[in-house]
Amino acid sequence: MILPHAFNLFLGPLLIIVLIIAESSVKLKGSVSRKRIFYIFLYTALLLLIVDFIHYLLFTPESIKIYWSVITAVLLYIYLFFILNKIKIDNLTGLNNRYSFFEYIKKLSRNKSKEPCTLVMVDVFNFKSINSIYGYLEGDSALCALAQIVQKSVRKTDFVARYSGDEFVLVIKDNSSIDDVVNRILFELENYNENSGKSYNIEINYNAGIFNADKTGHINDLLSNLNQMIKEKSEENRRAGDRKK
Numbered sequence: 001m002i003l004p005h006a007f008n009l010f011l012g013p014l015l016i017i018v019l020i021i022a023e024s025s026v027k028l029k030g031s032v033s034r035k036r037i038f039y040i041f042l043y044t045a046l047l048l049l050i051v052d053f054i055h056y057l058l059f060t061p062e063s064i065k066i067y068w069s070v071i072t073a074v075l076l077y078i079y080l081f082f083i084l085n086k087i088k089i090d091n092l093t094g095l096n097n098r099y100s101f102f103e104y105i106k107k108l109s110r111n112k113s114k115e116p117c118t119l120v121m122v123d124v125f126n127f128k129s130i131n132s133i134y135g136y137l138e139g140d141s142a143l144c145a146l147a148q149i150v151q152k153s154v155r156k157t158d159f160v161a162r163y164s165g166d167e168f169v170l171v172i173k174d175n176s177s178i179d180d181v182v183n184r185i186l187f188e189l190e191n192y193n194e195n196s197g198k199s200y201n202i203e204i205n206y207n208a209g210i211f212n213a214d215k216t217g218h219i220n221d222l223l224s225n226l227n228q229m230i231k232e233k234s235e236e237n238r239r240a241g242d243r244k245k
Contacts, residue, residue: 013072017046020079041078045071092140093147096161101169104159108171108213118178119211120170121226122150122185125203125234127166134200142202149192153184167227171211178208205233 021042088100096104108117124130124146131139143166150160150168158181159171172178185204193201207229209222 014046014049016072016076017042017049020075021046042075045075090147090162093144093162095147095151095168096159098161098163101159101161101163101171102219104161104171105211105219108211111213114213115173116175116210116212118170118172118175118208119222119226120172120178120182120206120208121163121223121230122146122168122170122204122206123230123234124166125205125237130200142200145192145196146189146202146204149188150185153188154181163223167230169223175210182206182208205230205237207233 021039088097088103089095090097124142127139127142130142143162147160147162147168150170154160154170154172155177157173161169163169170181172181189202189204207226209226211222212218
């Protein structure tokens with residue numbers, strides 16, 4: 001009777017921990033310190049569960065291990081927390097993604113201060129030509145390089161996301177610092193182009209507009225307008241380049 005009872009007590013938590021380890025090894029690849037700590041907790045819990053199972057078989061203590069249900073529930077919660085956060089991250093660049101951007105906008109709209117902020121939309125000029133001439137892998141490399149430059153150039157209080165394709169969006173709370181942020185991006189981009197050794201340069205078009213947090217419906221109109229202005233600017237730059245040729 002001891003063995004079946006022991007399986008009833010320990011098999012459920014064991015399966016949950018093993019499944020979390022298996023799933024997290026695939027879905028949480030490339031993760032850093034906090035996730036490493038999570039792995040340590042997982043393997044420690046697995047080891048302690050096995051030791052406790054053997055101890056139960058040998059000594060059959062009166063106090064039954066209800067706390068294993070609590071431990072596995074906590075581990076499952078932490079795992080789901082990591083997965084939900086991963087959903088908000090762009091797989092290619094490691095930046096926030098479009099979903100995360102709109103979540104952030106909703107958060108700003110719920111903020112009592114309702115202070116306006118600046119939205120900056122950035123896209124890669126002639127990105128299609130990079131893809132067609134050098135291949136999609138090189139195009140991905142260019143996007144990752146720009147993402148790192150943008151992330152490096154903004155402050156901790158700013159928000160950066162890959163909006164779609166070669167488009168990135170920045171949310172800058174301090175409207176007076178918009179020029180500083182953009183100039184840092186352009187400066188870092190110039191340094192990258194000079195030292196990357198690539199046979200092409202990454203060039204960007206950008207535009208900015210004021211977002212009023214108390215007007216949530218305003219965000220779609222603002223993004224549409226910024227996108228349209230960037231397209232027009234890209235077309236102007238393309239025509240200017242054709243005339244030079």
